[in-house]
Amino acid sequence: MASPFAIAAVVLALIYLALRALINFTQHPDEPPAVLTSIPFLEPIICLLQRRYKIWQDVKNKFNLPIYTLRTPLARIYVVNDTSLIPAVERQNKVLAFSPIEAEAMVHLLEMSDKTNQTLRTNPTGEDGHFITYHHAVRPALAPGPGLDDMNRIMVDTIATSLTNLRQQSSPVVKLFDWVQHEIIMATTDAEFGPYNPFRDPEVERIWLKFESHVPILSLGAFPRVLAREGLEAREFVVSRFLQYFQQGHYRLGSSFLHARFQHGQERGLTLEDAARGEVGAAMAIINNTVAASFWILFHLFSNPGILEECRRELQAGGISTDEDGTQVLDLDHVKFNCPVLVSTLQEVFRYRGIGTLIIRSVLEDHKLSGRYLLKKGAIILMPNSVQHFDPSIWGADVNEFNHRRWLPDPKTGKRRRYNPSAFRIFGSGSTLCPGRHFANNEILAFAALTILQFDLRPKANNGRWEANTNRSFGMGVARVFLMPEKDFDVEFFSRIQDRNQRWRVHLTGSKKAVHTLADEMEAHEKAMHAKADAEAEEKARVRKLSV
Numbered sequence: 175m176a177s178p179f180a181i182a183a184v185v186l187a188l189i190y191l192a193l194r195a196l197i198n199f200t201q202h203p204d205e206p207p208a209v210l211t212s213i214p215f216l217e218p219i220i221c222l223l224q225r226r227y228k229i230w231q232d233v234k235n236k237f238n239l240p241i242y243t244l245r246t247p248l249a250r251i252y253v254v255n256d257t258s259l260i261p262a263v264e265r266q267n268k269v270l271a272f273s274p275i276e277a278e279a280m281v282h283l284l285e286m287s288d289k290t291n292q293t294l295r296t297n298p299t300g301e302d303g304h305f306i307t308y309h310h311a312v313r314p315a316l317a318p319g320p321g322l323d324d325m326n327r328i329m330v331d332t333i334a335t336s337l338t339n340l341r342q343q344s345s346p347v348v349k350l351f352d353w354v355q356h357e358i359i360m361a362t363t364d365a366e367f368g369p370y371n372p373f374r375d376p377e378v379e380r381i382w383l384k385f386e387s388h389v390p391i392l393s394l395g396a397f398p399r400v401l402a403r404e405g406l407e408a409r410e411f412v413v414s415r416f417l418q419y420f421q422q423g424h425y426r427l428g429s430s431f432l433h434a435r436f437q438h439g440q441e442r443g444l445t446l447e448d449a450a451r452g453e454v455g456a457a458m459a460i461i462n463n464t465v466a467a468s469f470w471i472l473f474h475l476f477s478n479p480g481i482l483e484e485c486r487r488e489l490q491a492g493g494i495s496t497d498e499d500g501t502q503v504l505d506l507d508h509v510k511f512n513c514p515v516l517v518s519t520l521q522e523v524f525r526y527r528g529i530g531t532l533i534i535r536s537v538l539e540d541h542k543l544s545g546r547y548l549l550k551k552g553a554i555i556l557m558p559n560s561v562q563h564f565d566p567s568i569w570g571a572d573v574n575e576f577n578h579r580r581w582l583p584d585p586k587t588g589k590r591r592r593y594n595p596s597a598f599r600i601f602g603s604g605s606t607l608c609p610g611r612h613f614a615n616n617e618i619l620a621f622a623a624l625t626i627l628q629f630d631l632r633p634k635a636n637n638g639r640w641e642a643n644t645n646r647s648f649g650m651g652v653a654r655v656f657l658m659p660e661k662d663f664d665v666e667f668f669s670r671i672q673d674r675n676q677r678w679r680v681h682l683t684g685s686k687k688a689v690h691t692l693a694d695e696m697e698a699h700e701k702a703m704h705a706k707a708d709a710e711a712e713e714k715a716r717v718r719k720l721s722v
């Protein structure tokens with residue numbers, strides 16, 4: 175009689191063969207080829223757990239495919255490597271869409287009323303659906319202009335005041351990430367919510383951060399009452415504070431962006447409580463990435479004395495004046511337009527550290543991408559930033575290095591270096607291109623400039639060596655496109671200004687002109703491509719009509 179081991183081995187072999195056959199039979203020849211199928215349906219998950227954010231580059235290097243399929247137990251995932259396929263995905267935003275994913279994440283994460291959940295889920299890609307009307311409502315408030323200027327003014331005031339206060343302490347020691355997080359949360363939310371900013375209560379900030387750590391489980395809706403009970407309690411506390419803020423009419427003193435959001439909610443029939451819940455989601459979008467980018471820019475500036483000196487020199491060459499009362503005035507226009515090395519360093523931070531895999535789309539109908547690759551309804555598309563941001567054919571042979579001068583004009587020709595804008599993924603692209611990028615650029619630059627001018631920073635451990643390991647990062651998160659440092663660490667702040675009481679402020683002339691980034695080029699490039707595609711479609715329709 176056969177041993178139990180032998181029987182188990184045969185059963186396992188049969189299951190294995192059946193699963194392999196299932197993949198083969200259900201993978202259409204026109205679909206992108208399936209890879210990581212040796213352990214059917216599980217190999218992609220095992221590789222992700224082992225390799226974390228490095229998985230996307232590993233698979234690209236191993237198979238060298240423009241696009242491929244990962245078969246997982248829950249869904250097919252199509253992963254895009256070829257840069258030229260990205261605009262093709264973005265052009266099909268009614269069929270390859272982000273909003274249905276956003277709708278489900280919001281339903282789970284925010285638990286609004288049934289009526290609002292229904293509103294979110296109804297026709298999420300339609301012109302009159304929640305998401306497209308939301309984009310139209312908020313974009314103008316965040317575009318260069320008076321609304322953005324007001325936000326910028328409050329944001330720089332908050333940062334300048336806080337750093338002056340910090341200078342009054344003698345050589346304070348802080349955990350760097352925590353400190354940056356606090357500074358950016360306060361500056362961003364002051365700008366957003368005005369004088370009655372709920373985050374001014376330290377309890378709100380503390381509990382908000384507790385909520386934040388449970389977001390991945392909450393947004394998946396994976397047994398939150400068992401796995402993330404603390405997160406749910408934290409969310410309800412923050413919601414209650416936003417609700418008070420609305421009930422007491424404090425939102426009237428908030429930013430134009432907040433007004434646009436609130437007004438849009440009212441028009442879509444949201445109750446005040448739903449609006450308060452919506453603010454929890456909005457706060458994630460406006461805070462999380464700016465915190466991470468601000469941490470990384472300080473890390474790269476202070477860990478490289480050469481870059482630090484170059485940037486300080488640029489800032490000091492005409493960027494600072496003195497008021498009659500002795501206040502030092504930093505001119506934000508000077509930072510934005512006359513400090514090319516600092517601006518280039520920021521863009522390199524975006525490229526080098528902004529390699530989360532946030533850009534995700536849902537396939538709503540079977541679709542032939544670029545007329546070649548069959549994408550099946552129900553699948554997910556991922557466009558990993560890391561693949562694009564580390565492609566040597568786009569960025570050159572030094573792609574794996576942090577080159578803070580990468581974005582400066584070519585020293586030989588004096589001309590701006592041309593990179594494919596579709597390969598710069600940090601602010602997304604297409605219909606969901608981040609409308610907050612101008613505010614974020616201003617905030618990160620102002621924060622970095624004020625910090626490097628006033629302080630020297632030195633890590634307490636490692637003999638003052640700067641180290642931030644990211645190996646354990648999955649590079650995936652809700653509203654997080656940056657790799658996160660594994661551990662926070664203590665740094666000591668030394669004031670560079672003798673007079674501890676000397677005040678600093680930032681002068682703003684207005685934001686009509688924005689910092690130039692590749693994301694803006696991409697917007698222009700995509701608009702031109704859309705116009706070309708529309709013209710071609712019109713021409714085809716005209717020819718068809720004539721031939722009838």
Ligand code: HEM
Nearest residue numbers: 459460463464467533534600601602606608609610613614
């Ligand atoms: C470095 C900082 C930031 C980064 C890297 C960033 C990145 C992004 C990305 C990648 C998306 C698109 C998501 C997708 O297509 O899948 C997005 C959307 C958005 N971002 Fe940002 N963002 C930043 C800061 C901000 C700030 C400061 C604000 C507001 C003041 C903001 C407001 C928004 C809004 C309103 C959306 C649209 C969300 C939606 O479609 O519902 N972002 N951002």
